[in-house]
Amino acid sequence: MELKGIYPIVPTPFLENGEIDYPSIERLVPFMVRKRVNGLAIMGALGEGHKLIDRERTEVIAAYRRLLPDEMALIVGVRAPATHPATVMATRAQELGADAILLGPPNVQKDAALLEYYRQVSDAARIPCIIHDYPAMTGITLSVELIGRIFEISENIGHIKLEDPPTGMKMQALAPGLKVFGALGGMYALEELELGAVGVMTGFVYAELLVRLFELTQNQQWKAAADLFFDFLPLNRWEFQPGIGASLRKQVLKKLGVFSTATVRHPGQDADARTVAQLFRIVEHLRQKGYALAV
């Protein structure tokens, strides 16, 4: 399955008591499918993957796989403080039907250790593993040189989710052949697609806007793409606020009737009502410009 296009990073819904909320997952999947995305990425940072225990991970992956059409890619976030648990997590995800792994680094700032981690985990996974390069979240810097070595050593590694800004300049420095997904909330999606990004993998709930952007860029309609992108930038910017990204997206999904609660697990921070209201005001601004967005 070719990885290309728009893959929303989705939040994991919880009940008010903190347990996984499977009925909300059952609503979320068709909600996203209708936006004509190319697949879903679960248990990334936004998916609070680091707040689940192993058994929950297994059940959540299975639920998504059961609900998501076979032709749509299921991408599973894996990140662990050591190679063994990451290997088990990746292998388990593959067995449960994941199409790809979004593979974050362990907390070790040593090139040799990082290279070996990526080699071992991707070998065990036997499915594509996307390098997750997000130093602001992980604290780990992946140099262009190291990324090139990981790309060479690992048969299953051919993609990177690039969140180390300035992304445009890093993209141009990367080894040719390595396929790039834009992210960072879509803050630089237009420019990344111009530079050849194969898609965008980020948590923007109004993913239909990214889908439309991607179509326009694929058809070389750059002027229309820019007009669209500059129009919706106030919105994805607001969703992408550090610290409350998960809560805010959950609030939106709750308002839209998709999630039953906006609960985040501790120590997640809750977005307040005002921040949520400001988001819908921006949606309203876009609706007045003619965008048919749900509120």
Add this chain to the structure above:
Amino acid sequence: MELKGIYPIVPTPFLENGEIDYPSIERLVPFMVRKRVNGLAIMGALGEGHKLIDRERTEVIAAYRRLLPDEMALIVGVRAPATHPATVMATRAQELGADAILLGPPNVQKDAALLEYYRQVSDAARIPCIIHDYPAMTGITLSVELIGRIFEISENIGHIKLEDPPTGMKMQALAPGLKVFGALGGMYALEELELGAVGVMTGFVYAELLVRLFELTQNQQWKAAADLFFDFLPLNRWEFQPGIGASLRKQVLKKLGVFSTATVRHPGQDADARTVAQLFRIVEHLRQKGYALAV
């Protein structure tokens, strides 16, 4: 002098050999004055203050003070790894005519040490000291509680430059009476002004857009303010890219005939030609919408 309104953080110009480029400063000041900003903030992070030696700091402050009209505030960035050099830097700035200090924390994650640093430096400065709260740059987290204690203990501290997102929620948690400047490239300027920010202090070169935004919000023209802000957001977003912010602003200023070079001191990263071209494409997009921006 009341601190209120728009204060651009300006880059420090260098000649190709790395020396301070005073003629460019002589062009920069009137260039900014014409935009009707309320003052200038020099030697913040964007101003590469940490790349100057003491003698250069003194000469640069003196040059700006000489060039800047008396009624416009000169704000000088001070940050040092210890209290003594910060105290000397702040005192020196005051003697040279600075109206306020933008005071960043030392690299010590201990509340008692941070409180004492702010107390000593602001006492010595004898002019307003603005707390610089920018954890992504400094690595230091200032809690709402600590900020409240600094505000109480220091007679000269009544302002904060808030760059710890989500800024809206942190603003609302801060002690009443503490005046907030928005920053972060102006990414959340509209919402911060709505919540009562007294101004914006950031590196956006097209500061006339922030000046206009501020006027609209002061006149309670919120709809027009939002329209304006959402229009120019693609531009300030692009300028604000991490790692190349100083280089990119210098490239713009060079293109506009203000700076003679776009040199940054090592280890600053240069923005490439493509990134600069993309910036001017966004400016062009705004010009087509009717904004009279220089190119």
Add this chain to the structure above:
Amino acid sequence: MELKGIYPIVPTPFLENGEIDYPSIERLVPFMVRKRVNGLAIMGALGEGHKLIDRERTEVIAAYRRLLPDEMALIVGVRAPATHPATVMATRAQELGADAILLGPPNVQKDAALLEYYRQVSDAARIPCIIHDYPAMTGITLSVELIGRIFEISENIGHIKLEDPPTGMKMQALAPGLKVFGALGGMYALEELELGAVGVMTGFVYAELLVRLFELTQNQQWKAAADLFFDFLPLNRWEFQPGIGASLRKQVLKKLGVFSTATVRHPGQDADARTVAQLFRIVEHLRQKGYALAV
């Protein structure tokens, strides 16, 4: 069960293929019991707890509980990036017969979040939870004030494993009533016991030396205690080398016939043969001084 005395932090043995090596655990427990320690602490940082998956954790805890005499405390290390998995881990440990939890902080430098994490996890655990204060390993600073608040809020928290040097000065600043275990390889054990530490909880394999030290200090034989401590300091210093602590202890245990391999899980670093030989040279030095240490 009163927590008092010497609790070795023990490494988790692996087979050469990386699987848990249960026969080595079966040898390790009586090996340590013979040294007359007061209990064992498993799956601390030295125990490579962060390299195990949930199922392995359960099986390892059960194995130790089965092997360890009931009157000896089993302390289980718990640390997770979020409160829910830590709560599950702590509860599971309690159900499996753990007597106490060694509870490390999540990777969030915010007092309110840390306080709530300690409150929730210790409430759920229903057994004593020892605060693990080790900033060099966790990256998280726990201030004296925060520790005091955790101590007050949590019924199950009455102990701290203090590894934030200078430990003597921090000990004296802590709330009276909070019981302190020394650690850091035993580097300051004598001075910590003088200041009232209730014991030492560290990875020193030659734990009989700490047992003897503790007995002497309990009997107020301070001169003999100092003579002993200064004699063995070269040895525990060598074991405590950062980065190779687990490997080095495993090499010693292998040499002594306790572990079948010295395998560490990736990205653990292996101690080289020379470093191991240097360790046994120091043991030899102590034997010549009359200490009956195994080689």
Add this chain to the structure above:
Amino acid sequence: MELKGIYPIVPTPFLENGEIDYPSIERLVPFMVRKRVNGLAIMGALGEGHKLIDRERTEVIAAYRRLLPDEMALIVGVRAPATHPATVMATRAQELGADAILLGPPNVQKDAALLEYYRQVSDAARIPCIIHDYPAMTGITLSVELIGRIFEISENIGHIKLEDPPTGMKMQALAPGLKVFGALGGMYALEELELGAVGVMTGFVYAELLVRLFELTQNQQWKAAADLFFDFLPLNRWEFQPGIGASLRKQVLKKLGVFSTATVRHPGQDADARTVAQLFRIVEHLRQKGYALAV
């Protein structure tokens, strides 16, 4: 001048009002010369170099150079957040008669930037520049590969002060030809000298013990060297406590009549009286063993 042997890192004395205390420097130099050290290293981390302004640096360097016999090396610590100020500091030190620079990295975890910083500063310095590899203090990791590239690219770089434990294993991995100074308070001095370290450069006040150790190892008297080292290890361990290293050494020097105060500049932490008393108790322990140490 060949750099070889024992170079104490000395604290910078301050008066009670925080000003530089030159009379204490005048006592410190002969005090150290009498110990037969090979030179002095000033304004390292222990020397609170980061707490001085440029003018003070100049005056302190000049004072040491004037007081120190010509045939003894004066090594000056240089570390700055950017290349330009480091270059100026290094050049200034050379002009004032420094024999070598102890050169710490800027706060940038990028190999290319670090390489260029070391190249530029060492070229400008025109005297030997010793790489300061101390990640626990600087937060910057220097890989063996990067150190090899710095060694190759910079004519003036042939030494490293290695404080990235385990030091023995890193030493053996470094490029042949790069000369190593042990440090870390002398915690591994014996083993480092065995592996070929050319000396020790650390803050241990009782430097005569390191001088004696170095002589014994130069004469291949390994047994006597080990006996000596294991004897004094309790003492240098105590001096080397993180956070209070500078204060504690100053207290010792004050007690010995060398410094007039033990003042550290904020935010330095003061060692308490008990910690100082414990130090002299260890000295007493050594005196009873026959060591003629000053108290």
